[in-house]
Amino acid sequence: MLGHMFRVSIFGESHGLGIGVLIEGCPPGIKVDEEVLNRELSRRKPGIPYTSPRIEEDKARILSGVFNNYTTGAPIVIFIPNRDINSSFYEKIKNIPRPGHADYTAKVKYFGFNDYRGGGIFSGRITAGFVAAGAIAKIFLSKFNIEVYSYVVRIGPIAASINISSKETLRNAIDKSPIKCPDNKASKAMEEYLSKVIEEGDSVGGIVETVVYNVPPGLGEPPIDTLDGDLAKALFAIPGIKGVEFGAGFKLADMYGSEANDEWIVKNGKVVTSTNNAGGINGGISNGMPIIFRVAFKPTPTIRKPQKSVDLSTGKPVTIIGGGRHDPCIAIRGTPVVEAVTSIVLADHLLRWLSWRDLH
Amino acid sequence: MLGHMFRVSIFGESHGLGIGVLIEGCPPGIKVDEEVLNRELSRRKPGIPYTSPRIEEDKARILSGVFNNYTTGAPIVIFIPNRDINSSFYEKIKNIPRPGHADYTAKVKYFGFNDYRGGGIFSGRITAGFVAAGAIAKIFLSKFNIEVYSYVVRIGPIAASINISSKETLRNAIDKSPIKCPDNKASKAMEEYLSKVIEEGDSVGGIVETVVYNVPPGLGEPPIDTLDGDLAKALFAIPGIKGVEFGAGFKLADMYGSEANDEWIVKNGKVVTSTNNAGGINGGISNGMPIIFRVAFKPTPTIRKPQKSVDLSTGKPVTIIGGGRHDPCIAIRGTPVVEAVTSIVLADHLLRWLSWRDLH
């Protein structure tokens, strides 16, 4: 379960009946219907350029918690049935852990009872549950003018240069790019680069940046439930993420305090910082500046090149070539998932903060 | 509260009566006494070279949960009284948020009721509670041969080169270095570099790496309570950490799948991976390889250079010069804290895993 007040549990398997999400603690009166959910789900849909050709139509069904198109305050369950499933490849390799996948760890942890078809619960597909819950969280956040944008800032050697000063410009630039990179020039270079990667039967990693606008100061519950800590935990639940950094992040290792510290100034009558190396968070609490963080996605583990593995039923070394369908770079389809997970965590902390807001 | 089975809550303030930790769910029969705790606490003691000159003697008092030098299974509370406190500087600046500190966010979140002296709950001092709990977690882990080592791999522009193949060599090299960097040559260069930073009245960031040996495969509770996610959340509770990456981390963005994937091989009759770009974790579950991750510490925010701020009582800009005591680079004293927090999370996940272990 993710979250404390706005609580999210995902379920389902890649090749089972479907995948979904349970949300507890969602406030009543949020306008939501299946169309809204499906629009958000389509943003991570496979079949878009440079992503896996799996033909799916993610159609969300709201099983509970919504009445007359409004949330009721009761537990919400959204279910997305699976289609287009062919598990024969996975039956053949069920004893051969694919490099970079969770096949081995799943087999050990679940004593061989895990559903290994299509990666089971470790498939990127399970993130559709996060996206559905995130769609509701976003609507809730929008009542407080909080907006979350995630976009690709790096794929392989190509780094984008992003200007986040206007959120409208940013959103438009993201939407225009087939690979969700708002730097038009970099986006084109990435497309070219990905074509080569696909041709080689390989994959590549990437970095996704997120900016959250209009977060009020005060969100976060130190000393343990910090806003950055809760975001990080949620982000690592997205398959393929191997690193999270806030603000200047790892660059801070080679900065002086006199450079890194964000000075406090007054601007338009508001206390703000002159720089944002902290990424909008001090001491685990939002400071009113945009929250900025980056996550590193590893390359899609499935590739069309031979790799070494072991047949666990015989203990013998074998060579395996990735079957199934895959994206050359999961960072691209990861962007709506990162947005969703971020929205869930912020909705949760916003609800915690609302509890104290009027006491003084 | 950190953790699910082995649960840790820290409390206390920098200039209050003291700081401490509550541990719930600790198994009975772990041998522990105040001497063991104090030995571990002395590893993060201020007053060692290149760290803050605050003269403290952290003396842990076990208030509950230990009887005849063994844990009883009941809640454990460890309390470390404060000494050597002069709060006059903080009274003077209580309306002036220090750049890089949590003064502003604390004031907003807690409606001005926060204890602002010495940073209150946001002081690095509060991490002594983690170290005390981590000492107990380490003893528990040692029964399963699990060992945790954290060390400095970068300060400013100086990067160390570390060989983790022998844990004895590693531990010795860490202990010999005054700045907890097991690369002797880098350690010396860092010392020199820090001397200059101190002279300039400035501070600098750093990177701490952690390696955990002998973690059995199977720890981690996806889809939400992943091992990497729970580690990340815990690590962000350490003041100053702004980034966390596992295995090859952010470098994965510029790697091909064919490079990044760790191939499965058999070595000495055991299934292992030929490389460890995953940092010992696949799909949120330990895979039996050493767990490896790095955290980025920002520079100590307190510096002896003038910085801009705002007097919140008047709304006027002011210039502030860091008072109080401080380390030039918090990464150094951060190493035992990272070890402690890592041990707490592993003890927690080990206990979750033990619950299933004998069912099949």
Add this chain to the structure above:
Amino acid sequence: MLGHMFRVSIFGESHGLGIGVLIEGCPPGIKVDEEVLNRELSRRKPGIPYTSPRIEEDKARILSGVFNNYTTGAPIVIFIPNRDINSSFYEKIKNIPRPGHADYTAKVKYFGFNDYRGGGIFSGRITAGFVAAGAIAKIFLSKFNIEVYSYVVRIGPIAASINISSKETLRNAIDKSPIKCPDNKASKAMEEYLSKVIEEGDSVGGIVETVVYNVPPGLGEPPIDTLDGDLAKALFAIPGIKGVEFGAGFKLADMYGSEANDEWIVKNGKVVTSTNNAGGINGGISNGMPIIFRVAFKPTPTIRKPQKSVDLSTGKPVTIIGGGRHDPCIAIRGTPVVEAVTSIVLADHLLRWLSWRDLH
């Protein structure tokens, strides 16, 4: 969410698409299929004598977490679609809170957004989710020979006399009784009594007793997560329960310590108590004796007699006559629900206990 290791969340509404349950933390390798679930669900089925005539066929669909008829260790979702729904009565009274129901509190808490049809989430129907989860918990418990039996011991003025010394005899007697009362004579008297209650268009309360056999000593996590406390919390989630007592319960108020204390004796080489006034629990921990407790069910609130209420849209007093379908005594259909909830809590505490079992 109910539970800590074996975690259960129920969802769904009486007149929505259906109701269901999410289970997290269920160990892998438990044999379960939809047939097993449906058999258990049929035990609380409406349409049996002296219960509501609503014609339903609760057919469980396992949406996730089970593969090849075994639990996988992943989150399990079970969904039971609704049928036979006529909501017209509820539309008419949506502003008129029914006495004894949660209509008023739901309207206030959820700002009028609650699904009021058929009582929404407050319908007894939602307990089918507990029954489905309890069916899985029971299979898990059966591997440790733990067995749970709930039965009616009182309806109106008629009290049963029960002998729990043989669990086979007890189970048979429960199954033979249409009102789940293992005292044959009392069962018959209750049937007669209920016929009169039905005739009068009224309803009546009842008491359900539960005995759990073969619980090992050591389950329960004081000082807070006591076994009795966790059972009580779970039981109050069953609509209609207004009291819970363990062992001699409220009778202890008029007992001497010399009567009430269960003396320790050795029997067949085992330490046991000579009496069981504690109901198998000392200090929040199971003591190895059968766990025994009783719950009080209030009368079904829906009756066919005129009752006073208020039209909340006008503030005027009105008279309301219960529509919809109802049982004359919900204690009867409550028995499998109490069994289910008890099994869930025991499975949860058993898993917590297994985590420590082999440490000494």
Add this chain to the structure above:
Amino acid sequence: MLGHMFRVSIFGESHGLGIGVLIEGCPPGIKVDEEVLNRELSRRKPGIPYTSPRIEEDKARILSGVFNNYTTGAPIVIFIPNRDINSSFYEKIKNIPRPGHADYTAKVKYFGFNDYRGGGIFSGRITAGFVAAGAIAKIFLSKFNIEVYSYVVRIGPIAASINISSKETLRNAIDKSPIKCPDNKASKAMEEYLSKVIEEGDSVGGIVETVVYNVPPGLGEPPIDTLDGDLAKALFAIPGIKGVEFGAGFKLADMYGSEANDEWIVKNGKVVTSTNNAGGINGGISNGMPIIFRVAFKPTPTIRKPQKSVDLSTGKPVTIIGGGRHDPCIAIRGTPVVEAVTSIVLADHLLRWLSWRDLH
């Protein structure tokens, strides 16, 4: 840990250094000092008539979370050192479980590592931590005019008759009675009865009733975290409580629906119920009426009469006579503890409710 937003963990042992409590999530700005805490603690002090003669002076020390006499929003720890300890009796009987105590279950659960002196964590003394946390919860609740009163309604065969219509009269009558029974005549009869019980070296059980005034409608988080369920769980953490019932409670078993249902009426422009058989809770949510419940305390297990037990080191039967100090009826000193625990749960649910309050 008790609670979700206002979270309470108790710690400490009867004959250790002391006992205490950690509170997380307490809002900032609540005026509290050690004097207030000690006043509340003195209400459960041993040494008052008809209670144990153990001479203690419970002096609370606030170790953290309070600054300038106001809560800061940070974790609060209150510690109450132990005095007047003689553990020699417990050394002698450490292998002989006392009837009615948790000695046996503790020994089994904690593999013999438990602190057995004075009952360790199972001593009634540990409830002082609840009382300290409850004192803070009460101050918070008082800002919303919520008031909690607990009192004795039965001891042995003597039942009191209580009028709760005026809270001032009730409070005065409670305070005047040495045994916290607001029915003056019953109080006197109970005194006489207890004198005899003491003379006989025996003990007796009792029933404590609680009424909570001015609870707004809407508190409680069904379907799982019901207000009655969370109260019940908290109450069972008080040693000696074996039953909890709300409103008419177990009497509902012999009531008709037409009697038991509380009809809705308008009184002074407010929607209320004409009776309060539900005890102020419908569907797990407060309905605006006073919350009323009763708990059954078992007789003090320690008595001065010989009882059978087993020497666990030899397996031989032995006879044991209660040593140590004890109250003849723990219900009396239990009243402030029940008040405290009730206040904690209400503060917790109030904070959850405040989170939604202004959304519509």
